[in-house]
Amino acid sequence: MRHFISFLIFIAAGLGFSQSSVGIFNNNRDIGEPKNKGIASYNEGSQTYDLSGSGYNVWFDRDEFNYLFNEIEGDFIITANLKFTGEGENPHRKVGLMIRQSSAKDAAHVTAALHGNGLTSLQWREKKADSMKNPQTEITAPKTNYEILQLERKGDLVIMRAAHPGEELQKIGSHKIDWNGKVLAGLFITSHDENATAKAEAWNVRIDKPVPETYDxxxxxxxxxxxxxxxxxxxxxxxxxxxxxxxxxxxxxxxxxxxxxxxxxxxxxxxxxxxxxxxxxxxxxxxxxxxxxxxxxxxxxxxxxxxxxxxxxxxxxxxxxxxxxxxxxxxxxxxxxxxxxxxxxxxxxxxxxxxxxxxxxxxxxxxxxxxxxxxxxxxxxxxxxxxxxxxxxxxxxxxxxxxxxxxxxxxxxxxxxxxxxxxxxxxxxxxxxxxxxxxxxxxxxxxxxxxxxxxxxxxxxxxxxxxxxxxxxxxxxxxxxxxxxxxxxxxxxxxxxxxxxxxxxxx
Missing domain, CATH: 2.120.10.30 (TolB, C-terminal domain)
Structure with missing residues (x-):
């Protein structure tokens, strides 16, 4: 792919999404039924996002997490710097980027996740209500503690890239999912502990859309x-x-x-x-x-x-x-x-x-x-x-x-x-x-x-x-x-x- 443009789409979908705009995102809501309510806030001065979310996990055949997202059609790329804030939380808590077919708790999705212990991975649920399993539904990065994550939707292919600060983006993995039409894309966070709340910060968040190769x-x-x-x-x-x-x-x-x-x-x-x-x-x-x-x-x-x-x-x-x-x-x-x-x-x-x-x-x-x-x-x-x-x-x-x-x-x-x-x-x-x-x-x-x-x-x-x-x-x-x-x-x-x-x- 050689020609790119950036294209932010803010579509208020008639699917019952919360219409509370946070930064470049139009929707923020809990997915599933986490015990502790999550929330995302945006600092206009620094253009950073504070994320908090609870939930048992994003895994198996259902998910619980907080999601900050837009509904987007076609090919696009979402990139962000991410880090956890606070100490002493579950080492398996996750923050990252997610492309999701719907807001249902068992929806198909592809996720670029940074774990609390530094593990970085691409993981997916291919179809609604499928069970995510190791190692069949996860590709783990060769190194840990990546700060910059990127997900690209290119037709039916989703590509994950990541970088440590100062480094070039590296391809971690990709997965094909047979999706058509609009999807949800944005930032997610889960505590991996039903009784806890995880917190993280995101910055340099951008949603870009490529143009055709012949674009002039x-x-x-x-x-x-x-x-x-x-x-x-x-x-x-x-x-x-x-x-x-x-x-x-x-x-x-x-x-x-x-x-x-x-x-x-x-x-x-x-x-x-x-x-x-x-x-x-x-x-x-x-x-x-x-x-x-x-x-x-x-x-x-x-x-x-x-x-x-x-x-x-x-x-x-x-x-x-x-x-x-x-x-x-x-x-x-x-x-x-x-x-x-x-x-x-x-x-x-x-x-x-x-x-x-x-x-x-x-x-x-x-x-x-x-x-x-x-x-x-x-x-x-x-x-x-x-x-x-x-x-x-x-x-x-x-x-x-x-x-x-x-x-x-x-x-x-x-x-x-x-x-x-x-x-x-x-x-x-x-x-x-x-x-x-x-x-x-x-x-x-x-x-x-x-x-x-x-x-x-x-x-x-x-x-x-x-x-x-x-x-x-x-x-x-x-x-x-x-x-x-x-x-x-x-x-x-x-x-x-x-x-x-x-x-x-x-x-």
Missing amino acids: PNEQGWIGCRLEIMDIDTQKRKVIYKKNGRFEAPNWMPEGKKLLFNMDGSLYNIPVQGGEITKFDTGFADNLNNDHGISLDGKMLAFSHHRENKPGWGSTVYVMPMAGGTPKLITEETPSYWHGWAPGNDTVAYVATREDNPTFDIYKKSVNGGKEIALTNTQEGEHVDGSEYSPDGKYIYYNGSSSGTMQLWRMKPDGSQKEQLTFDANNDWFPHISPDGKWIVYISFPPEIPVNDHPSYKRVTLKLMPAEGGVPKVIAYLYGGQGTINVPSWSPDSKHFAFVSNSGERE
Whole structure:
């Protein structure tokens, strides 16, 4: 599966479900007849879920647990971080993700379960009133204490993946169940003790729906997007804005209180806590793409604007004062895509092709005039992109495919001493350096994506690694790509990172 979108469905089904909305879920209720009532609550500020539930178990031919769920039709993927809270409870208590045929206590279901003792497993009841049995109805993970769980419904196949923090998702197992139509999907918790109540926390909860492999957003319409902010220390994510349409590429404003992003050819501001968006005045430039950024002193804005009737899509680099004014053309030749400011605030870096050089290369040029300087010399079939200066000005970081896959590199500002930083089978793009100079966040595409391409609506990860090089770790699993982090996206204090994930319904 190569093309993905995210699609949240909130359908109030006429099946007697509780209509108490909790976060992204429409329904919360006890399944079976547990002695102690369970409940789920949602913290709007942190976008986390507190789960509590009782019940003898989710096993044999009937279940007792608390369920937080939506009714969903078609293929989808649900992902969440989960952990138990409180100590001294039954080691066989369970929390996790469940896809269920109905709310009946003996309904068929497939469950990704984290147990109190750390066991992680895929388990199922194939038909209504069937008995679940070991080992016939369970696949146990090779390692324990997974924190990130994922269930994917793909036709009649349900796939479980899991990851420890910082790791790639691994397939734990899959099972085919002959289900048609709508199902229930969400978070569950059971105490495995009729007289006790188990508690757990869930965060980074997302429901995503894949598109067909032939899906082309340019022809079939752009789906929605989420604007998200991540706390780098905790890796907890918050959605601050979403729209059933396209927007991309957030910058953090210098004062740290707003974000700047592009939508419909213009730039917009939004408070970091969410709220009303306001248009940022870029004068005559009203056909911007997703390459824009603020100088390190916070006084100037650079962006790429498409000029009509120009070759190479007409994209050229402009700069203007953040306080307002007329944009100033920096690159006459097209196409040119801005990507970085030098620390002196007088030079920009960009990628471009030229009449005598049809491959994309990295260039730099003074905003005060003069000739542009080529910093790379790519060969046919290669590509470079994402040029960004380190805060101390010692390096320009970028992504390039000269090794055969797209990897992260850095070089001196004069183009010398090129050094490869990542070495993996994925295709890595758009390195962004934290303002304190310590870290890189980048987007990683799976190997099946063409090496020089970075399309939208793909299963991608965001990764964090030391700026001097080192072992990367995964900090986010999402659907995204083009527009997710094309531009510098760090907060001024280096504690948060902003990005766009693909989600929602098509307009």
